Amino acid sequence: MKHPPLNQEEQDWLDSYERDEWVSINNAETRKKYQAIAQSTLHAERQVKISLSERDWTLIQEKAMREGLSYQAFMRSVLHKYITGRLTEHPGT
Template sequence: MDKESKLEEEILASFERGEWKSVPKLKSEIARFAAIASAALAKNKRVNIRISSRDLDDIQAKAAEEAIPYQTLMASVLHKYVTGRLVEPSPNLPPRSSGTRQKRCAT
């Protein structure tokens, strides 16, 4: 049995023995966290950009691989970039490809 399964079984047994207790929640604290979450997820600005049709096709293909709308993928990439969480691929790993397009040639 792996460590995760053993831990899950220990947690379940602990729960079934009644060792878990609910923590009372303050309505003000719940409301505060709900407001923070809403503000973080609010999309209240519209932006129009011009990109090449080839880049848009690639973005749409990547979004299809992830089963998400391409606008959502674009917003996610921009968000990760501005928050410093966009991770560049390791130089040791080959780039991911959808397999539907040839790599672009440098001219």
């Protein structure tokens, strides 16, 4: 399967990796968290296509990056937490 060309952000991540700027995770709790995220990514059962405003898309990418996740994993995590009741709206929002 041929992959689409990388966008600038993806190319920056790849370049960073190739410059050996990444370090292994030594913290067992953090490692377990990311293993669970990776595992859930492997078991995706349905694909959903949605349209987002440019502003929302940018915010999602920024938040995902701060969390150390791909935007897909971040969005999947947010949706899962919301539908399972672990993520709720703040009063007044």
